[in-house]
Amino acid sequence: MNRPAITPTCIVAAYSADRYGEAAVEHAAGLARRDRARLVVVNATLGSSLVDTRFAPDADIAALRDRLAADGLEVVVRHDVVSDVADAVVAAAAEENAELIVVGIRHRTPVGKLLLGSVAQRIILEARCPVLAVKPD
Amino acid sequence: MDLLLDGFQTALTPENLLFAALGVLLGTAVGVLPGIGPAMTLALLLPVTYSVGADSAIIMFAGIYYGGMYGGSTTSILLNTPGESSSVITAIEGNKMAKAGRAAQALATAAIGSFVAGSIATALLWIVTPQVADIVVTLGSPSYFALMVLALFAVTAVLGASKLRGFIALFLGLAIGLVGTSTGQARLTFGQPLLADGIDIVVVAVALFAIGEALWVAAHLRRKPLEIIPVGEPWMSRDDWGRSWRPWLRGTAYGFPFGALPAGGAELPTFLSYATEKRLSKHPEEFGKGAIEGVAGPEAANNASAAGTLVPLLALGLPTTATAAIMLVALQGYGFQTGPTLMDDHPDLVWGLLASLFVANALLLVLNLPMAPLWAKLLRIPRPYLYAGILFFASLGAYSVNFQAFDLALLLVIGVLGFFMRRFGIPVLPLIIGVILGPKLEEQLTTALQISQGDVSTLWSEPVAVVVYVVIALLLLAMAVTGLRRPAPAEPAAAATNDEKELVER
Numbered sequence: 001m002n003r004p005a006i007t008p009t010c011i012v013a014a015y016s017a018d019r020y021g022e023a024a025v026e027h028a029a030g031l032a033r034r035d036r037a038r039l040v041v042v043n044a045t046l047g048s049s050l051v052d053t054r055f056a057p058d059a060d061i062a063a064l065r066d067r068l069a070a071d072g073l074e075v076v077v078r079h080d081v082v083s084d085v086a087d088a089v090v091a092a093a094a095e096e097n098a099e100l101i102v103v104g105i106r107h108r109t110p111v112g113k114l115l116l117g118s119v120a121q122r123i124i125l126e127a128r129c130p131v132l133a134v135k136p137d
Numbered sequence: 138m139d140l141l142l143d144g145f146q147t148a149l150t151p152e153n154l155l156f157a158a159l160g161v162l163l164g165t166a167v168g169v170l171p172g173i174g175p176a177m178t179l180a181l182l183l184p185v186t187y188s189v190g191a192d193s194a195i196i197m198f199a200g201i202y203y204g205g206m207y208g209g210s211t212t213s214i215l216l217n218t219p220g221e222s223s224s225v226i227t228a229i230e231g232n233k234m235a236k237a238g239r240a241a242q243a244l245a246t247a248a249i250g251s252f253v254a255g256s257i258a259t260a261l262l263w264i265v266t267p268q269v270a271d272i273v274v275t276l277g278s279p280s281y282f283a284l285m286v287l288a289l290f291a292v293t294a295v296l297g298a299s300k301l302r303g304f305i306a307l308f309l310g311l312a313i314g315l316v317g318t319s320t321g322q323a324r325l326t327f328g329q330p331l332l333a334d335g336i337d338i339v340v341v342a343v344a345l346f347a348i349g350e351a352l353w354v355a356a357h358l359r360r361k362p363l364e365i366i367p368v369g370e371p372w373m374s375r376d377d378w379g380r381s382w383r384p385w386l387r388g389t390a391y392g393f394p395f396g397a398l399p400a401g402g403a404e405l406p407t408f409l410s411y412a413t414e415k416r417l418s419k420h421p422e423e424f425g426k427g428a429i430e431g432v433a434g435p436e437a438a439n440n441a442s443a444a445g446t447l448v449p450l451l452a453l454g455l456p457t458t459a460t461a462a463i464m465l466v467a468l469q470g471y472g473f474q475t476g477p478t479l480m481d482d483h484p485d486l487v488w489g490l491l492a493s494l495f496v497a498n499a500l501l502l503v504l505n506l507p508m509a510p511l512w513a514k515l516l517r518i519p520r521p522y523l524y525a526g527i528l529f530f531a532s533l534g535a536y537s538v539n540f541q542a543f544d545l546a547l548l549l550v551i552g553v554l555g556f557f558m559r560r561f562g563i564p565v566l567p568l569i570i571g572v573i574l575g576p577k578l579e580e581q582l583t584t585a586l587q588i589s590q591g592d593v594s595t596l597w598s599e600p601v602a603v604v605v606y607v608v609i610a611l612l613l614l615a616m617a618v619t620g621l622r623r624p625a626p627a628e629p630a631a632a633a634t635n636d637e638k639e640l641v642e643r
Contacts, residue, residue, distance in 0.1 A: 045362055050171065051216070051516040052362040081359050 008099035010038040014089045014123060015064075016054035017043070020104030023136040025064070028102040031132075032073055039068060039075045040096050044088040047081035086122035093129055101131045141263055144488030148496050153196050156189075157493050160197035161500045164204020168211070169512045171218045172354060173527070175205030176459035177346035181527065183339050183467060184534045191471045192486055196493040198467060202460050203255060203497045206440050207505050210247040211512055214240060214432070215366050223403030223439045226411045230424070230431030235366040237427045245371035246381045246429055247436040248505045253382075254389040254437035255498040258444030261393055263491055267480060269452040274477035278585035279596050281453075281476075283605035285578045288399040288455045290609055293567040294616060302563045309554075310571020313341060319576065320583075331543045336551075338466050340535045341572050344548045345565050346459070347531035349555020351524045356556070358520065365516060371509050381433040384414050388437030395438075396445020399455050403442040407435035444494065451487055452477060455574070462569050 013028035015021040025041060032039040041064065045055035056064070061079050068075040076096070082088040093101050103120045113121075124131045147153060167178045178201050186194045206223075213224040214231035227247060234243040276284075293303040316325045317335025326332040373381070391406040391413070414430040415421060424431055449455040454475035456462035468475050473483060480487050505512070535548040558565060582596075589595030597603050 046519070047359040047362060048519045048521055049517050050218075050363055050520070051365045051513075053365070053517065055362050057364045081361055083359070 007035050008037045009035075010040065010096050010098040010100075011035075012040045012042060012089060012093040012096065012098040012101045014101065014103045014119070015041045015043045015056070016104070017056035017060065018054060019136040020106050021054070022104075023134050024102045024104035025068075027132070027134045028100075029068055029071065029073060031100070031102070033071065037100075038096070039073050040092055040098060041065075041068075041075065041077045042089050042092045043077065043079050044082045044085045045080075046083070046085065086119045086126065089119075089123050090126050090128070093127060099129050101127050101129060103131060103133055105133045105135060140484050140488045141492060143485060144490075144492035145495075147192055147485055147489030148196060148493035153193055153489070153493065154496070156193045156197040157200045157496050158500055160200020161204040161497050161504060163197075164201035164206075165208040165211075165501070165505065165512060166204075166515055167201070168205035168208020169515050170208075170518075170523070171212055171216070172350055173523075174209075174346075174460070175201050176342075176463055177350060177527075178205070179460060179463040179467070180339070180342040180346045181530045181534055183342070183463070183470065184537045186467050186470050187537070191468075191473070192489045194467060194471075195464070195486065195490050196497075198464050199490055199494055200497040200500070202443065202464070203440075203494065204501055205460070206443055207248060207251055207501050208512065210251065210436055210439075211244060211505075211509055212516070214243045214247065215368060215513055216363050216516065218363060223407055223442070225404070226407045226435040227432055227439070230411070230428055230435075232366075233425070233427035234429065234432060235368070235427075239427060239429075240366050240368040241371045242373050242377050242429060243427075243432050244368065244509050245373040245506065246377060246433045248371060248502060248509075249373070250381060250385040250388065250433045250437040251440040252498055252502040253385045254392060254439075254441040255444060255501075256495065257386075257389050258393045258396075258441040259491070259494045259498060262444055262447055262494070265397065266448050266452050266487075266491070269448055270477050270480045273453055274481070276477070276601055277599055278581045278588065280599045280601040280605070282578065282581040282585060282596065283602040284399055284453060284455065285574050285581065287605050287609055288449070288457060289567070289570060289574055289578070290612065291399065292457060292570050295612065299562070300616070302561075303567050306558065306563050306565065307567035307571045310568035311575040313551075313568075314572045314575030320579070331541060335576075336547060336572075337538045337544065338572055339470075339538045340544050340547050341551055342463055342466065342569060343531045343535050344551035345555040345558075345569060347527050348548060348552025349559055349565075351528050351531070352552060352556040353559045354520055354524055365513060368510055368513065371506050377429055380420075380429050383417075384410070384430045384434035385437040387413060387417075388434040388439075389441040391434075392438035392441030392443075393445040396442030396457075397448040398445075399449045399453065399457060403439050403458075406438040406442050410434035410438040447491075447494075451479060451490075454479065454577075456570060459566050459569055462566075462573050465573060 011028045011032050013025045015025050028039055043056050043061060045052045061077055065075055065077050078092055089101065101123060103123050105120045108118055120133065124133065163178060164175055167173045167175060179198055209224045210227050213219045213228035214235050217228050217232035219225045219228040231243045231247065289307060293307045294300050313336055316332055318333045319335060323333065388410040391410045395406040411431055411434060414434040415424045418428060418430050420428060446458050446461050449457055450461045450465060454465065456465045465475055473479060532545060535544050538544060585595050597606060
C-alpha cells in the first residue's frame with residue numbers, strides 16, 4: 001500500500017450512527033493507529049426533529065470512546081447540537097488543525113439530493129484539508 | 138335499534154368510510170407527534186367543514202379524536218414523551234417496558250386495550266346517550282345554567298394542577314366570549330366595528346392550539362434529540378393476554394363514567410386505574426419497572442373516557458375536552474342547535490357518528506398493530522417543515538372564516554397569548570371552554586330570568602339545578618379541606634415525571 005502524500009497528526013471522522021458513519025470511524029481509526037495521529041470523532045445534529053437516529057445516544061458515544069481509547073488511540077469526541085452539521089465537521093477540522101477528514105458516503109437519488117442535500121458533499125467541497133470518502137463494505 | 142342500523146348505513150357508505158379512514162390516519166399521525174394533538178388538528182380542519190357534508194366531517198373528526206389516542210400511546214411508550222396529559226401513566230410504565238425490551242408487547246396491549254375499551258364504551262354510548270338526552274330535554278333553563286356552571290367549574294378547578302392558573306384561563310376565555318354586540322350593547326369592542334360580531338371561535342381555537350404551539354416550538358427549536366426505542370411489529374404472548382384482559386375491563390369501567398360526567402377528563406381515571414392494577418396485580422414488584430397491567434389498565438381507561446366525553450357533548454351540548462369543544466364548534470358551524478334536542482332533530486347525524494366510532498375503532502386496530510414502526514418514523518420529520526405547514530394552514534383557516542385581514546391580526550394576538558399561557562403553565566382547556574360556553578351560559582341565564590320576569594330565585598327552582606349546586610358546593614368544600622390539610626401541596630406526579638413538558642390537552 002502506498003503511503004498517502006500526507007502523514008496526518010490529527011484526523012477528523014464525521015460520524016453518523018449508521019453503517020456509513022461507522023465505516024468512516026473505522027477507517028479513520030485505522031489510519032490514526034498507523035500514523036499515531038489524534039482522532040476527533042464528530043457526531044452532530046440539527047436538533048430540529050424530535051428523533052434523529054443518526055445522532056448517537058450518549059451511552060453509545062461513551063462506548064465508542066472507550067473502545068477507541070482501549071485501542072491505544074488519543075481520541076476526542078464532539079457530540080453536539082449544532083446549526084449545520086457539515087459546518088460543524090469542517091469547523092472541528094479547522095480548530096483541531098486536522099490534516100484529514102474521513103466521511104462515509106452513500107447513494108442519493110437526484111431528488112433526494114435536491115430535498116435533503118448531502119452533508120458529505122458539502123464537507124468535501126468546503127473543507128480546507130483533504131477529505132477521504134469511504135463506503136461501508 | 139333501527140336508528141343504530143341507519144347510523145351504520147350512514148357510516149358505511151364508501152364516502153364516509155373514506156373520511157373515517159382519513160380521520161384515523163390523520164389522528165394517529167398527529168397523536169404520535171408530541172405537541173400536535175387532535176384538538177389542534179380539528180381546529181385546523183374546521184374550514185374543511187365549509188365544503189364537506191356534515192356527516193362526513195363529523196365522522197372524520199371522530200376518527201381523528203380516537204386516532205389521536207392510539208398515536209399518543211405509541212409516543213409515550215417509545216419515547217417517554219406523553220403526547221397528551223392522559224398518556225402520562227402509559228409513559229411511566231410503558232417506557233419502562235420498552236427499555237426492558239418489551240416495547241412490542243407494550244404497544245400491543247395499549248392498542249388492543251384501546252380497541253376493547255373503545256368498543257365497549259361505544260356500545261355504552263349507544264345505550265346511555267339517548268336516555269340522558271331524554272332526561273335533559275325536559276330540563277329548563279335554570280338546570281341547564283347550573284350544569285354549565287358545573288362543567289366550567291369542574292374543567293377549571295378539578296382537572297388542572299393549579300386552581301389559580303385554571304381560573305385565570307377561564308376568565309380570559311369568558312372575557313373573549315363577551316366581545317361583541319350580541320346582547321344589543323357593544324361590549325369590549327373598543328369602538329372597532331370589526332369586533333362587533335364578536336371574535337370567531339375558529340380564530341380563537343386555531344390561534345391557541347396552532348399559533349401558540351408553533352411559537353413555543355420556535356422558541357425551543359434546537360435541542361438534543363430524544364432517544365427512541367426501536368420496535369418491531371407489536372405482539373403479545375399468551376401470558377401477556379392473561380395479564381391484560383382484566384385491566385382492560387377495569388380500565389373501561391373507570392374511564393367511561395368519568396368521561397361521561399360533565400366534569401370529565403381522562404387523567405383521573407387513568408391514575409385510578411393504575412393504582413387499582415398496582416394493588417390487585419400478582420406481580421406488584423414489577424410496577425415501576427414495566428408491568429404490562431400498568432399499561433393495559435390506564436390505556437383502556439383513557440380510551441373509554443374519551444368515548445364517555447361524547448355523552449355530555451351530544452346529549453347536553455357540553456364539551457369537557459378541548460377536542461370535544463372543537464367538535465361542538467364544527468356542529469354549530471353547520472347550524473345545528475347543539476344540546477338535548479340534537480338527537481331528535483338530527484338522528485341520522487348523531488347515529489351516523491355513533492356508528493362510525495365503532496368503524497373508526499376497528500380501523501385503528503387494523504392500522505396500528507402492523508404499522509407501529511412506521512408511525513414512529515414520523516418523529517423524524519424536521520420540525521421547521523412541520524410547523525411551517527401548520528402556520529400556513531392556521532392562517533388560511535383563520536382568514537377563510539370571514540375573509541377579513543383583521544382576523545389574521547387577531548390570530549397573531551391570541552397566538553401570542555397562547556404562547557405566554559404555555560410559558561407560564563396556564564391550561565388552555567378552561568379558556569376554550571369558557572369562550573364556547575360563556576355566551577351560552579349568558580343565553581340560558583337571560584332566558585331563565587325572562588321567564589321568571591327578573592326573579593333571581595328561579596335559578597334554584599328546579600330540583601336538578603339544586604342537586605348540581607350541591608355538587609359544586611361539595612367540590613368546593615373538598616377543595617377547601619384538602620387545601621387546609623396540605624398547605625403546600627406536593628408537585629403533581631405529571632409535572633414531576635418529565636421536566637420538558639410536551640403535554641397537549643385533548
